[in-house]
Amino acid sequence: MIKPLIWENNVLKLIDQRKLPLTEVYVDVTNLEECFDSIKDMVVRGAPLIGFTALWGMVLDIKNNPSYKFDDIKKSADYLKSARPTAVNLAYEVDRAVKLAEDSLETYEQRLRVFAQDQMDLLFEHNLAMAKIAEKDLKEKFGDKKLRLMTLCNTGALACGPMGTALGVISHLASQGKIEMVYASETRPYLQGGRLTAYELCKEKIPHKITVEGAFSYILESNLVDAIFIGADRIVKNGDTANKIGSSTLAIVAKYYGVPFYVVAPTSSFDLNSSTGDEIEIELRPEEEILNALSSRIAPKESHALNPSFDVTRAKNITGIICEKGLISAPISSENLLKIVEA
């Protein structure tokens, strides 16, 4: 599996995701400023990976400045958080690093290293647990048949660090020799599927074809896909799921053709304070992502675009939600979701 983040000889090595898939180069991060830049300039992307990068940045900072007082650490933390102010995992992980210093500064560097590694190990464990739950359910449905799976966006190691969610399921199944073909939907406008998921599939030598979102109906009607796996940015109490734009369209088409549609996300992605997807606000991103391609204008100068970043897949169109604690099966409701998540 790809390692987008490597901690080695007191240097943080990050694969430069802006240059993938055609150029594979690691950026060395040796201090707080370089860590800030790598987050701000999107060398790293994916909520969990950004959080881990920040944790190792805090480790580098205290290693470089062993005489730091608590206020210095707090200042570094605020600086790192400002690299991407809306990234929830970034603030979450950095605040936890500060909390470790609050208790005591003794052996802080060492405790922080252990903490950073523990968080990555924990996510790996959770993601592996989810992959095994998916494997078991697929075995019940399809027996030992080699599977043809479909996914959208990038939910692999490149987004998560140690192991992916939906793409983690696919990696795991491939390692067991259980994959025949993966259809990677390209995921306009940013093409995370055609660039990053395809890159991970290449690295793991998993047979795959890139397709356009418009081909959802063609592919499912042609009976090319046994099951679909996507990740989640947020899952609310009734099972409604916010994920990359295209997910809800795919779920509706999957339901129409009777193709199982799974959401894979750790319990940390569940928001039990929201009752339904109607409470999820959808971020509208810059029009230029649609109007330009490779930084060149493709649309007329006077044209506008509507660029919602996410959509809400309704629980009734989901076959199963898989978290590290288990599988929430259709018909999905607040009741059977809480039974698993709060177990």
Added chain:
Amino acid sequence: MIKPLIWENNVLKLIDQRKLPLTEVYVDVTNLEECFDSIKDMVVRGAPLIGFTALWGMVLDIKNNPSYKFDDIKKSADYLKSARPTAVNLAYEVDRAVKLAEDSLETYEQRLRVFAQDQMDLLFEHNLAMAKIAEKDLKEKFGDKKLRLMTLCNTGALACGPMGTALGVISHLASQGKIEMVYASETRPYLQGGRLTAYELCKEKIPHKITVEGAFSYILESNLVDAIFIGADRIVKNGDTANKIGSSTLAIVAKYYGVPFYVVAPTSSFDLNSSTGDEIEIELRPEEEILNALSSRIAPKESHALNPSFDVTRAKNITGIICEKGLISAPISSENLLKIVEA
């Protein structure tokens, strides 16, 4: 309305569609070879427009060679047809030009000119008739409300010559002040929507936003669209419709949210020899259209793509099929389709 083909002072002027939307330049065609090149090199696209271009190419050829015998004309025709061997309209129109010569070579140039102009006038009449049928049906459904419509691919004057089909409906309604907003789905991989439809909408000053195919569900669930209009490459006897990839996905999502979904195509696009969409073979186009953007590779070198050019929208997901003879309303069947088409 844009004029992609102008016959003026014995010169055929074609807007170079490869350079749209950012550069608007006409190519002068003065002889058969230049006509062949403009078709082969895709200066023109769109089945009807290719056919008309060929007819004017035949006019130029006989004007330049008044001493031609029938065999020379036949030879020129075969040469033109070889520019795009799979374009049905090209062969159809060129064969009709040859047929005019078969009867007699007297006043052939003059008769051919009249014939070419008549074909364009007839398509304009048919397209205008379809637009008026759509207008009437929309008025019954929505009264005098200004409409928010959605379309896919390019089905405007750029494809048809004198006036478009689905985009022709939108142009016509806009000329009556009845359009509030048009959502132009960009239509990956070739981006006919984001480039060509957006260009036509700009030229006619019709308010519009370009969207990605993945946003179908978001847009329709958000209640941004009153009705959807698409064209057709082929409509078979039971109403199943082959059209640009993405159409069937959009129709399924539209049905899910209860948004009316119309197909607009002249009776010449109906294939009454096929019973259902299962008999339609779907062309698979080169993988590079997906793997590259603006001729630069964006996907990993080892990746493959699946690039179906069309899909089949099932009749049960269509609200109405509009041809110049009338509206075939849901539930669409062979019986009520034939009643209109064969009237």
